[in-house]
Amino acid sequence: MNLIQEILIQNNLITAFVFVGLIVYLSYYLSDKFTNGRFHGSAIAIILGLIFAYIAGVFTNGEKGVSDIAILSGVGLLGGSMLRDFAIVATAYGAKFSDLRSSGFVGIFSLFFGVVLSFTLGALIAIAFGYEDPKSITTIGAGTVTFVVGPISGSAIGANSEVIALSIAAGLVKSILVMTITPLVAKRIGLNNPKSAMVFGGLMGTNSGVAAGLAAVDPKLVPYGAMTATFYTAVGCLIVPSILFFLVDLLF
């Protein structure tokens, strides 16, 4: 038993391939058998991944899902930012410049609109829950932009660590919701062409959420959504601790 474990840990990336392969296989089986393929296999696989991450978190008290379990540490590498970014860039191969150009303006508009919209909603909810100082309101608003913008803005303007942790949690909830809800509502909101995918990326912004959500809808749309989403966190980091904090500070 120890011997097997040792091999699995030493070859952790290969173990991760097998682990993910099994999840995907199971997901497509479930999709076929119980939903007639209507609920996409990759959407089920992502949800299963999140469930496993939850279970792993309960047992290990860690923050990195299943990759906190020694034999599954390779999942952390496989799902880490290096390979994720590499694969996202690869999806651009074959995407059309003309599609980008025709929806370039609306993509940029949705980017700024998305950051301000998320921030405003987050800030309003913070106020509704009784926060009164501008630093906390801004930080929680920043968290609903993405879980990266939250801590960056929070530490830039000197919010306390409890509020920063809350902002990360709000961003995580957003990211996970985008992953799971997108395939369910895609049809209703017309998310089936490059233009709406760019708007989607610009409005949601959470890289992992957008990437996973679009992958489950139609992998061909991934590059368009990822293209705008990749600028979202940067726009958030730029305008939240500066202009938006200034505005909140004026109002409170």
Next chain:
Amino acid sequence: MVIYGIALLGICTLIGLIIGKFLGSLFGIDANVGGIGIAMFLLMYCSSSLNTKLKIGDVSEKGITFWSMIYIPIVVAMAAKQNVIGALDGGLMAIVAGIVVVVVSFLFIPIITNYKKDR
């Protein structure tokens, strides 16, 4: 050679990330500003001009398409390493904030997408 495709993909990714990091430091933030987006632009440019000028060949192309196909399994692995407990433990406010933001943003997608068509 399949490695040519992988190497080309690598070059685009690295150049993009370097420019993104540089832009970040220009604005004084410790984040990659659009690096992936720039890398994607580069690869799109290469893929449209490669077929006409530089021929990398079908096999080399597979080095790129493999990575774009392995994308979904990578996303599944990414989901499996999320801090799901952290998200749920953040308390009611974090959950409410997340839900409201996502729902409202979804409502705006068709509005913004169709805006120009309506005029």
